[in-house]
Amino acid sequence: MSLLSQLKEMTVVVADTGDIGAIEEFTPRDTTTNPSLITTAAGLPQYQSIVDETLQRAKDTLDADAADKEIAMEAFKHLAVAFGKRILEIIPGRVSTEVDARLSYDMEGTLAMARDLIAEYEEAGVSRDRILIKIASTWEGIKAAEVLEQEGIHCNLTLLFGLHQAIACAEAKVTLISPFVGRILDWYKKDTGRDSYPPSEDPGVQSVTEIYNYYKKFGYKTEIMGASFRNVDEIKELAGCDLLTISPKLLAPLAETDGELPRKLRPDMAENLDIEKKTIDKATFDEMHAADRMANEKLAEGIEGFSTALEELEQLLADRLTRMGQQAAAV
Template identity: 45%
Template sequence: MMDQLSSVRKVSTIVADTGEISEIKFYQPHDVTTNASLILRAVRASKYDDLVHASIIWACTKSRKKEQQVEYAIEYLTVSLGVEILKYVPGSISTAIDARFSYDIENSILQARRFVTLYNNFGVTNKRILIKLAATWQGICAASKLEQEGIRCNLTLLFSFAQARACAEAGVYLISLFVGRILDWHITNTSIKKYTAMSDPGVMFGRKIYEYYKKYGYQTIVMCASFRNIEEITELAGCDRLTIPPHLLKELSETEGDVTCKLFYNMAQRERPICMTESEFLWQHNQNLMAVEKLLEGIRFFNIDQIQLKKIIFNLI
């Protein structure tokens, strides 16, 4: 009998939520997504010392100021790890913009261009690169401009319908919808402490966005992520892409059974609504307390890991 991971692969593209090359080799995802937390974990692993050292040497040729050297070294290291990962996947690598730029259109665009230039210098084409930005209004605006330049974007930390709609209207390549973090918030902040896979609020949100995009013919890829159990994954089988952490990839691969495709849309497409304005986006997003809290929390946590990463590199230069 087929295992569930093989079954899910038939209806959804699998993305690995890890920077660990041994795990990528073993589970063979199509794409990989990284963030500051995963880069920090890689830096703390001695097996990547050569990449860290090479990044520092390169950064020191770019600036005499230590603070600037740290910034350059982290960017070079991030891309170097991405290049290594791309040796083992057929698809793309998502590379995250510094969390400090989550509300800064100009610096988000500038760092995205630097990342892409570094990848290109390593021989990696734009088709294999996704620039990951937080789905703030500024992040969405930056992504819209980057898409026009041929730089594809992954809008992450997506928790509200306003975020999802604005991303689609901006023409971004892909969104990362955080199923498990939505569930976490509801368990902590409501009277309901247990959910079935079908009633899981994160799963319901993922289904809603998938159907909305297909109904109006948006080309933006829906990628569900941040899973807490394999039931959430199987309930969203059929979604364009599923980002799965290694421990759940392992559980799926060790669980027998066929997984039914749960998400599909075969109705006629409808005429799209008029694009949201910034004020409409902010108003609608801010009506969703869960989305406001989880977006801000996600940005803060990524920034904490970014600060730790900078301290490590600073001490090595």
């Protein structure tokens, strides 16, 4: 059996992509997207019809004299939903759709956009049970997710790098967290000057393993979805995790490689570990976050990167809108 087939028997495999063709190829149960992935997909020729339909909808929503930039800002809110709806026609499970990263420290803004996204999906006939709202794992984001979960809106807390973030998410009863394995490895390689780590010593793998064992030890229902992988070995070391979201470039070698894939993470093993239970309030969260240089830097960097991707997407949409106007005028 291929490594991918064996992995699917112990872990829910999720496709980390906005590329609909890749989703059709690898048949994951769930799919995650983020601003960078949507921006990349929106620039591909095969998805221009989705982009154009979204721009037209935004144009119809606003006043007739709205500027292209304003229309583009309105359109990007709908584009992730447009891709999400198309993806949900292919997969049997859930799609993760991200809140504007520029709202990461704005609880009320996050709540408003999350509710708008769910309303748009439901208006299109998509049940909220098939949507995970992606929110950055800031304190404000976690508290927003806690409110949304109480409203029946399920959340995926992303850009998660530390145990303090994971515990706060579990105590908020969020549906799912996405610890970023590869980005943790990137930070440690840069910080230590090392070129590589043995798979079992990979800092990202160790972080997710610690979170997994903590959750299973204390019976938390929040699901753990390892994300942001740099190599196949990281994935193999986390076989047995609740979910793993994997890019097409790593899904392909997993599908093409045969061999035995042992399960590394097991709930019954975690139950016997000696782990101290912690309670995370804002003061404790802030203190632990400040003390964790890696988590502090990577969270800020991730929010900045996703915000930049959104600005690039808005510019792409504005440029496309200008071309659409020029083509209409030439007819």
